[in-house]
Amino acid sequence: MEMIRNKNRTITYREKVYVNGRSVSKTFKRKSDAITWKKKLQTEKQQMDIWGQSLNSTVLLGEFIKTWLQNKENSNVAPRTMDSYNGVINNYLLPLFASIHLRVISLAHGHKLxxxxxxxxxxxxxxxxxxxxxxQILNDAVRWDYLLKNPLGHLKPIKVPPRHETYWLPSEIQKFLNASQDNELYNLYLVALNSGLRRGELLGLCWDKIDFKNKQIEISRIRDRYSLKETTKTGKIRYVPMNQVVFDTLFKLSLSKLNLQFVFTTNDGQAINLxxxxxxxxxNAITKANVKRIRFHDLRTSYAANFCMQGGDVYALSRILGHTNVEMTTSKYAHLHPSYLRQVADTISFKADSPNLAHSNLKLVEM
Incomplete structure (x- = not known):
């Protein structure tokens, strides 16, 4: 215990306890109060180590979650993230645990979930x-001194089977584009397959970011379901080169702008609903073209996969896609189609001489 002599000639007592490697201290006017507080906290810590429970909270989990959500809203969390929080909480957490006291949440509740x-x-x-x-909710309960430690801290996530990236081969891309020529979003699909841009980057693309002189696109904005944002997924601006198809498509659209702000719109000039x-x-366009069903994001994957199959440099691809490092590009997009790998496999071919050839050579030596 530390005795503190204050400037006003009073004495206070500071007690300290270590919980989960962090220091918890409190100052009291009376020495007896400091001793009582330390004993209580030590008892609670011991109980937590044995049972995984805290004793100092009578708050229901449902009540704490409301406080937690309010704190997130006040922290300017993105609306889409708040929607995710509310969906998880209302559909899965509150129906199971709303009426349970926060202090009795244990590892068993994690397994129940x-x-x-x-x-x-x-x-x-x-x-x-x-x-x-x-x-995350229980971690904040620890941070706000409702709990001493997270009872689910050692609960491991379940194993996720590796996801096989889905993409179109050149023949499928050609078939899709041929069937979509009369589609109002044909130009959007065409640029997506020739640039590898993300959906939010395409729909947030504005005319002031198109540089026809240098044949490049500045990616500094994205559009989500709520608004146009002056940022990117990685928070960094990048410049994507235009191939001739992208250049011709955007130049043609610039001659008859349906919208003075956005590049890609519906036929009546309205922003596209994400x-x-x-x-x-x-x-619907996939159904009409009768090609393999993929997600819109897989147009980006198709660009990357075909870029690699055509011998494109992985480092350059990483710069175009806006990845933070080359390893991310290699792990996600440098997968090549099996038919291409079979062609490459024939580069190396070792085998023994055929028996007939070996026998004829032997006779030749004997003569």
């Missing part, structure tokens, strides 16, 4: 996301 989620046939990625939100683009319009 996982069992419930498995029964709903959710994908492993979604299950891990829900578990991540639950852990949800309709992926869920309805793009999938």
């Amino acid at each position: 996982l069992t419930h989620l498995h029964a709903t046939s959710l994908k492993p990625v979604r299950i891990n996301f829900i578990l991540k939100i639950f852990k 949800n309709h683009l992926s869920d309805r319009k793009f999938q």
Whole structure:
């Protein structure tokens, strides 16, 4: 215990306890209060180590979650992120744990959540996301002194099977484009397949970022379902070169601008609805073309995969796609189609001489 002599000639007592490697201290006017507080905290710490429970909170988990959500809203969390939080909390956490005291949440509740989620046939990625939100809530409960430690801290996420990237081969791309020539979003699809831009980058592309003189596009904005944002996914500006197809397409659109701000619009000049683009319009175009069903984001994957198959440099591809490092590009997009790999495999070919040839050579030596 530390005794502090203050400038006003009073004496206070500061006590300190270490919990999970961090120092928790408090100052009291009376020495007896400091001793009582330390004993209580040590008892609670011991109980936490044994049972994984905290004793100093009578708050219901549902009440704490409301406080947690309010704190997130006040922290200017993106609307889309708040939608994700609310969806997870209202659909999965509150129905199971709203009336349970925060102090009694234990590892068993984490296993109960996982069992419930498995029964709903959710994908492993979604299950891990829900578990991540639950852990994040309890981590903040520790940070705000509702709990001494997170009872789910050692609960590991479930294994996620590796996802095989989906993309179109050149023949499929050609078939899709041929069938989509009368589609109002044909130019959008064409530029996506020839540039590798993300959906938000394409829909947020404005005329002031098109540099026809240097044949490049400045990517410094994205558009989500709420608004146009003066930022990118990585927070960095990048410049994407235009091939001749992209240049000709954008130049033609610039001659008859349907919208003075956005490059890609509907036929009446309105901004494209992000949800309709992926869920309805793009999938309808795939159905009409009778090609393999993919996501809109897989147009970007198709660009990257075909770039590699045509012998493109992975480092250059990383710069075009806007990845933070080359390893990300290699792991995600440098996958090549099996038919291409079979062609490359014939580069090296070792084998023994045929028996007939070996026998004839032997006779020749004997003569």
